[in-house]
Amino acid sequence: MSKSPTVSYEEARKVYADWGVDTDAAIKTALQTPISMHCWQGDDVGGFENEGQVLGSGLAVTGNYPGKARTADELRADFEKAASLIPGAKRMNLHALYAETGGRKVDRDALEPDHFSTWIDWAKTNGFGLDFNPSYFSHPKADDGFTLSHPDKGIRDFWIAHGKATRHIAAAMGKALGSPCVNNVWIPDGYKDIPADRKSPRDRLRASLDEIFAEDISPDFLLDAVESKLFGIGSESYVVGSHEFYLGYAITRKKVLCLDAGHFHPTEGIADKFSSVLQWVDRLLLHVSRGVRWDSDHVVLVNDDLTATAQELVRGGYLDRVSIGLDFFDASINRIAAWVIGTRSMRKALLAALLDPVDMLRKAEAAGDYTARLAYVEEAKTLPFGAVWDHVCEVENMPVGRGWIDEVKAYEKNVLSKRS
Ligand code: RNT
Ligand code: ZN
Numbered sequence: 001m002s003k004s005p006t007v008s009y010e011e012a013r014k015v016y017a018d019w020g021v022d023t024d025a026a027i028k029t030a031l032q033t034p035i036s037m038h039c040w041q042g043d044d045v046g047g048f049e050n051e052g053q054v055l056g057s058g059l060a061v062t063g064n065y066p067g068k069a070r071t072a073d074e075l076r077a078d079f080e081k082a083a084s085l086i087p088g089a090k091r092m093n094l095h096a097l098y099a100e101t102g103g104r105k106v107d108r109d110a111l112e113p114d115h116f117s118t119w120i121d122w123a124k125t126n127g128f129g130l131d132f133n134p135s136y137f138s139h140p141k142a143d144d145g146f147t148l149s150h151p152d153k154g155i156r157d158f159w160i161a162h163g164k165a166t167r168h169i170a171a172a173m174g175k176a177l178g179s180p181c182v183n184n185v186w187i188p189d190g191y192k193d194i195p196a197d198r199k200s201p202r203d204r205l206r207a208s209l210d211e212i213f214a215e216d217i218s219p220d221f222l223l224d225a226v227e228s229k230l231f232g233i234g235s236e237s238y239v240v241g242s243h244e245f246y247l248g249y250a251i252t253r254k255k256v257l258c259l260d261a262g263h264f265h266p267t268e269g270i271a272d273k274f275s276s277v278l279q280w281v282d283r284l285l286l287h288v289s290r291g292v293r294w295d296s297d298h299v300v301l302v303n304d305d306l307t308a309t310a311q312e313l314v315r316g317g318y319l320d321r322v323s324i325g326l327d328f329f330d331a332s333i334n335r336i337a338a339w340v341i342g343t344r345s346m347r348k349a350l351l352a353a354l355l356d357p358v359d360m361l362r363k364a365e366a367a368g369d370y371t372a373r374l375a376y377v378e379e380a381k382t383l384p385f386g387a388v389w390d391h392v393c394e395v396e397n398m399p400v401g402r403g404w405i406d407e408v409k410a411y412e413k414n415v416l417s418k419r420s
Contacts, residue, residue: 021357031392036093037092041328042336048071064332077415085398090129091128111169134185184225188235225257266293269305270309275316286309288325
């Protein structure tokens with residue numbers, strides 16, 4: 001018979017102590033650090049505005065695994081199931097297209113906090129924080145690939161009004177839940193082929209954003225974020241909101257900069273960027289994702305990129321200055337399992353980073369002993385991390401190890417399989 005997680009943990013604790021690591025402190029911080037789980041993994045970025053809505057603007061979800069949430073109630077139930085299998089503090093990250101308008105058609109420029117009151121009450125009851133996003137896609141006024149940088153003032157104004165509306169909704173969420181809501185602006189605007197004018201759309205985007213953010217809203221309730229992208233499907237040659245555009249915007253306008261792990265060149269990681277951009281912006285939002293060959297938004301796993309991301313957050317002392325959000329969508333596997341795998345991976349990576357013997361590494365580095373530094377990096381990989389993680393699941397009253405899979409399978413059988 002295998003040892004109980006607690007017995008194994010006591011042994012692991014001693015091993016880590018020998019490396020100068022306090023496992024109890026690491027566990028505490030790992031569990032307290034909120035992870036914002038994106039609502040859109042639960043229904044393939046569909047939302048509930050109208051049935052059969054087509055996902056557009058370069059966003060693509062592949063797969064047709066049965067059992068997707070069809071209503072907000074189903075999405076909430078699925079999210080609760082996933083959350084019950086993920087240790088630690090959790091937030092729910094909503095998009096504007098998940099408004100509940102009671103069957104009435106309310107266009108995006110007219111959305112109000114009331115259309116999210118059920119979400120807010122639910123989040124309060126369940127102890128989840130809320131984050132938010134204006135939705136600049138899957139809408140007739142986004143069909144030609146431009147929104148806030150559109151040459152037509154009427155279309156631009158519609159999307160500016162949407163941006164303003166979402167700031168009020170996000171602030172209401174932050175106020176109701178006693179924790180600032182991050183409202184993240186991402187727009188799809190760009191050209192499939194080589195533009196003749198790269199400047200004008202960026203001029204217009206800058207002006208539109210300035211208009212959206214003109215009203216001062218307390219950072220106790222709302223944190224505005226902006227998300228860049230290198231390319232998208234249909235915007236391969238030019239994206240208006242590029243990294244340089246938003247880096248400059250965030251610095252000069254004191255906004256939160258969002259770094260999505262899939263939005264850079266395929267071999268470019270985001271981890272090395274934190275200690276550079278945090279010299280100039282106060283806060284970052286991460287969209288933790290896993291690109292496979294391109295910005296494919298695969299379910300997050302503990303790979304080298306995620307390990308480096310978590311290590312940089314911990315080593316830079318940045319956990320208070322960075323909001324961790326997830327951004328992936330996979331419809332080829334059970335969607336609740338996708339949430340659980342991705343979010344547990346993020347939590348595991350955080351715990352592993354907090355258990356990393358960084359003091360020893362730093363001492364070696366300061367002494368110029370790069371031999372020991374490299375040796376420690378490699379030796380630390382076989383420390384008994386699994387025993388600590390199992391202990392965390394046990395004390396959080398969650399199934400240890402792969403036990404959670406049975407719970408998801410049972411939910412699939414009893415709930416998801418009954419959805420047509
Ligand atoms: C798109 C961006 C954006 C979206 C979500 C749905 O490339 O990553 O964050 O994935 O807002
Ligand atoms: Zn993103």
